[in-house]
Amino acid sequence: MPHPRRHRLAALLLALCLPALVWALLPLGASGQSQDELQQTIDGSKAREGRLADAAARLGRLEQAAARGVAKLQARQAEVQAELDRSQARLTVTETELARQRARLNRLRERLRDDREQLAGMLRAAYVTAPPDVVTVVMEAEGFEDLLTRVEFARRVQKAGASVVEAVRNGRNDAKRQRGRLTKTAARQREVTATVRRQRDAVAQMAAAVQARQAALAQARAARLQALRATRGSRLKAQKTLKKLLDAQAKAAVDKRGPGGPWAIPWAIVQCESGGQNLPPNKGAQASGYYQFIPSTWKGMGGSTPHAYQASKAEQDRLAARLWNNGAGASNWDCAAIVGII
Template sequence: MMRRRFWLPITLGLSAYLVLPLPGLSAPLDERIDRQRAKVERKRQTEGVLTQTIAAQNEKIRGLQGEVRGLQRRQQRLQATLDEKRTELLDVRDRLERARRRLAELREELAVAEDALAARLVEAYKTDEPDVLTVVLNADGFGDLLERVEFLDRISDQDQRIVGRVRTAKARAQRQAEQLLTLERRAEDAAQTILARRNEIAAVRKRVVRRRTNLQEARDRRQATLARVRSSRRRAQEDLRALEAEQARVEAALRRAAQERTSASPPVPGNPPAAPIRRGSGRLIWPINGPLTSPFGPRWGRQHAGIDISAPEDTPIRAADSGRVVIAGWMGGYGNYTCIQHTGSLSTCYAHQSRLGTSQGASVRQGQVMGYVGNTGNSFGAHLHFEVRVNGSPVDPFGYL
């Protein structure tokens, strides 16, 4: 029992969903035109926003491109300076290496000279070589004495000069090596500083390039979106033009009918029986008897150009007033569509019929069956979309029913 109570409202809701027309899916022509215009305008606004965004991104990309070029030039200049410093460093290192080799050679020469001098002194001591007095006493005359003393002095001076020159050259080589070592350190420090600056600029340039790439990718995505929006907007404009042309055909037909209005023709025989005529306080009768599912006027931000009346499919539709049929046939989203001209300015229209009960040019009288409720065109669920038009423009039917 509880399960039956549970499913009963759901079943009734589904039945109503299947029987009643869905609001907005059976939109009349005027409403569809307004909706399509709003759609085109939204897409045009989206195009404008995308175009401005893409232009701003292009400007940023150009700025980043200029920044990348500037950083690249700075990097190239630093690289050239770094190459020069590295060349100088290699030259200093080469000179330092030569100085070090020369110093090593001088050290060896000094060691040899000092060893030779020491050896000579040791030899003189061992052989008990004569000193100056011994040389004088043993000299054979003054000339011989001079030669002996000069010879001893020459030996001593020569040894001392050799040792002195070697020591002087060694000191010079040592100073040169120290100077070159200082230059090497300075050159290496300069090269490292320039290398660090170059690497820093390269890192900045890499970040800027990454920003530019990301911006380009975002720009490209927006351009693709813009192309899709433009294509969609063009299609929407084509649909709008088709709807406007359809509307123009309806209004033109009604205007022509107003100009060519003739008297009503005799009743059309053979129509199935219809529901009793329902009258209100106005001139027109209700075309069918059924619940009102959507009134005339604003609906979800748009204009609903008629009223929707629910009824089972193939329910006979009565002419709201006598007049001449000016439109009878398929009309886009209206499906099977009939418009009857009643006076020079007043007409009524009936949409979504399952089949027509009259033809264009025929005359009908008020209450005569002129069609049947259906579900054709942009409609889900059998119902009648009923319009009242004055000079071709829709007005609220309740002012006339």
């Protein structure tokens, strides 16, 4: 029973040594760590988790920024590729037209050569053949109208030959001009196409570099997350071990089983108060018995004897249980605080 001063040396030593004894009897974690070591491990793991989580978040933001950069560069690459396709299509059309004009120029050159040869043959024939005199033309004509027709026909034949040659020559010159214009246009379009192609390749290289950075950031973030999971797993394991340790300690502190029991109050308090012995009154407050009742409390609880130690253990158990009141009366024993129950 509680009392203001306790002079019994044995009880005092027992009270001081009890927490160490209780702790020594508790099971340690699988790693053999103490409570302080487990708490340090948990605190260190929490700090490391915080750092890893911050690093993973930062890397995640960088990865997202890189992804946005890749998307923009890919969009730009698609635009440049579309422009390159259009430029290549225009160049193909120009080169096709240039080839057609070259073929046309070659045909016109051949035709002009043939027409010149035919016209030259006509002129040579005209010079070789003796021209008919006026009398012959007049005599052979069937009339004046026929005479006019013959003269006009000869004039048209000569004019037509010259016109054909002139037309072919004009066509050839036009084909030359077209070829020259198309050649210049094709050269400009090739230059434009080459420029656009270089732009496309540059954007593609930039996109590839940003994609490589994004992949590196993702890999680094995955490594941080893996380390975070491992650290969290270690911390949870340490917390579980610590909880088991604390639960075992708490159970031992309130366990009513002990030598000479069962007891009405936790064995740890009984051990601290009397060592489980039915002690006679001490010289101070006259506390006695298994539960160290002082006479006034013993009498107030309805004890049948002047001192608790004079009663049976059953009576002491019954009155101690009533005073304990399922733990609500733990403060009635000084040792409850000493063993860590309150």
